[in-house]
Amino acid sequence: MRAQFAAVLAVLLCIALPSRAQVDPDRPFDAFAPLDLPAPTEARLGSGAPGPAYWQQRVDYIINATLDAETKRLSATLEATYHNHSPHALTFLWIQLEQNLFRTDSIGTRSRTGGVMRAMEEEFNGGYDIPYIRTGNQDLEFQIYDTLCRVELPAPILPGETFELELSFAFDMPPYLRRMGAEDVSQGRIFEYAQWFPHVCNYDDVHGWNTLPYAGSGEFYTNFGNYEVNITVPRTYLVAGSGLLQNPEEVLTQTQRDRLEEAKQSRETVMIRSADEVEDASTRPTGDGPLTWRFKGDNIRTFAWAASDSFIWDACGVEIEDLDGSTRTVLCQSLYPVEAEEWKPTAEQGGSTQYVAHSVEFYSDFLYPYPYPIMTNVNGPEGGMEYPMIIFCGGRTGRGPLGVTDHEVGHTWFPMVVNTDERRHAWMDEGFNTFIGMHSLANFRGTDLDPGRSRRQTMELARGRSQPIAVFPDRNLPGLLGRLQYRKTAMGLHLLREVVLGPERFDYAFREYVRRWAFKSPQPADFFRTMEDAAGADLAWFFRQWYLEDTVLDHAIEVVFDEPEEVPADAEEGESPSVPTVTITLKSLGEMVMPAEVIVQFDDGEVEIRNYPVEAWATTRERSFTVELDGRSLRRVVVDRDDVLPDINPENNRWSADQ
Numbered sequence: 001m002r003a004q005f006a007a008v009l010a011v012l013l014c015i016a017l018p019s020r021a022q023v024d025p026d027r028p029f030d031a032f033a034p035l036d037l038p039a040p041t042e043a044r045l046g047s048g049a050p051g052p053a054y055w056q057q058r059v060d061y062i063i064n065a066t067l068d069a070e071t072k073r074l075s076a077t078l079e080a081t082y083h084n085h086s087p088h089a090l091t092f093l094w095i096q097l098e099q100n101l102f103r104t105d106s107i108g109t110r111s112r113t114g115g116v117m118r119a120m121e122e123e124f125n126g127g128y129d130i131p132y133i134r135t136g137n138q139d140l141e142f143q144i145y146d147t148l149c150r151v152e153l154p155a156p157i158l159p160g161e162t163f164e165l166e167l168s169f170a171f172d173m174p175p176y177l178r179r180m181g182a183e184d185v186s187q188g189r190i191f192e193y194a195q196w197f198p199h200v201c202n203y204d205d206v207h208g209w210n211t212l213p214y215a216g217s218g219e220f221y222t223n224f225g226n227y228e229v230n231i232t233v234p235r236t237y238l239v240a241g242s243g244l245l246q247n248p249e250e251v252l253t254q255t256q257r258d259r260l261e262e263a264k265q266s267r268e269t270v271m272i273r274s275a276d277e278v279e280d281a282s283t284r285p286t287g288d289g290p291l292t293w294r295f296k297g298d299n300i301r302t303f304a305w306a307a308s309d310s311f312i313w314d315a316c317g318v319e320i321e322d323l324d325g326s327t328r329t330v331l332c333q334s335l336y337p338v339e340a341e342e343w344k345p346t347a348e349q350g351g352s353t354q355y356v357a358h359s360v361e362f363y364s365d366f367l368y369p370y371p372y373p374i375m376t377n378v379n380g381p382e383g384g385m386e387y388p389m390i391i392f393c394g395g396r397t398g399r400g401p402l403g404v405t406d407h408e409v410g411h412t413w414f415p416m417v418v419n420t421d422e423r424r425h426a427w428m429d430e431g432f433n434t435f436i437g438m439h440s441l442a443n444f445r446g447t448d449l450d451p452g453r454s455r456r457q458t459m460e461l462a463r464g465r466s467q468p469i470a471v472f473p474d475r476n477l478p479g480l481l482g483r484l485q486y487r488k489t490a491m492g493l494h495l496l497r498e499v500v501l502g503p504e505r506f507d508y509a510f511r512e513y514v515r516r517w518a519f520k521s522p523q524p525a526d527f528f529r530t531m532e533d534a535a536g537a538d539l540a541w542f543f544r545q546w547y548l549e550d551t552v553l554d555h556a557i558e559v560v561f562d563e564p565e566e567v568p569a570d571a572e573e574g575e576s577p578s579v580p581t582v583t584i585t586l587k588s589l590g591e592m593v594m595p596a597e598v599i600v601q602f603d604d605g606e607v608e609i610r611n612y613p614v615e616a617w618a619t620t621r622e623r624s625f626t627v628e629l630d631g632r633s634l635r636r637v638v639v640d641r642d643d644v645l646p647d648i649n650p651e652n653n654r655w656s657a658d659q
């Protein structure tokens, strides 16, 4: 059975690969057909901008949570205020129960293979206990299906109405990682909580209720809202979350509050709680029993937090200029255990807080002002994950912390501000963020833009197993998420900027996309249309071949010498021999089309350059030109001399007299 399947697969692959590599000779110009996008509406305009009828739901939360640090159990009550801004009456609510991923019978556990998921199956049955869901004093009926819960309503929620929901929940921290976890370190225990509370699904104009389950890869797509989150922990613990601390006088010492004020005014890192103070009881408020840390986060798409008795804490302030020209200070801070060597501030202005400060400043300038008052980097068990105003980065030494910190801070813009659907369109946050990360890291290091890794992985995809970038992340072939939705997406934007549009034209359009969709939820069509609208370019060919389909590029050079005819003996006086010429042909053999630059070099050092815009391929797949040799001989002809394009077959990109 297995061998038979493998044989069938091999046959399928043999058929599939050439068709991906070679353009269909009967349909060479399909590349330029219009994209098959949803029809524009008054909510989502043909320009790609949100229209006068655009609406989105809003959910505000008040959550009171208590952590039992010994048993690693979290218990909480939650009040959600649902604002129905849609023009539709809603007869039920869908709620995401993301912790149910950790049940042994979850879709994620049963449908995936290897590592974490196998551990889930064997060791731990997690998920929520939900004693009640109610409104006022009325219990509501609900049905749970894996990570989803449908709540029956006493009456439809009409357009413009609000609805209040109360819910109680508890769960045990899983003993393995999936965006959150607990870790014992030398001076205590670190907890990271993310995707931890039941939240109302996003109801939108495109899909209605967005009810894709949490299966492990796809991250989240949520509503904006205001959050008040009160977290009760042992007195020895420090807590950070997706918001501003509301009661520093209750949970911090006077010294720490003074140092925080100093940090806000300082671009250099200020220590709030040093390594020496971690185990010093006087660095916690006097008294007995647990403490409640109160946070408020406005206009955020979820809330995450971390707590530990082992945290060193440092901070600095950066000044951000808003679109109206006014300025404000953003507090950048880091919490990490003593093991996190690379996080500590150095004389050379290294360390986590300086990395955070750089990223907040750079992206604010490059894209859109950082909109929140604080950004916290936490070192704990999670390797790298982003939430509003807080990120989790796991690396402790070497070069890891800089790159991961920059990437996770970059997620503020995609998808915390531009609220895309991560569970469907991972490329719109991971890939866009990988692209802007190239710019931020080059700026930080003072080096040229380096698409190296994105380029390498794009080539691996072109030559091997691949899928369209637009595939949902939970439907990626094993191992392809990083290559496709991160790196190939980034490489596409890089080429669109550097080769197709040019930096000024691209940057204008890309910023316009961010400004149009900040604090709103664009779909892929809104991105494609905005880029075309603001760049003033037909980019259907690019978006189709790069994002919607899986195509490859193969430019090829062909050189033909045209020998002069002998002058016949009976030639009339004055008839001269024809001049020797060479005909150079550039072919585009793959399905993908791209602009091309052909460089012709002669032995006398002269160079001739031909630039073909992508439109050169609209009616032909071959472009020829003739060059008079004029006593010179041809040395070299090359297309894409610097290997900028992801050409699947670079061997046919050059002709040389020496070969």
Ligand SMILES: [Zn+2]
Pocket (backbone or CB within 6 Å): 407, 411, 429, 430, 433
């Ligand atoms: Zn990411």
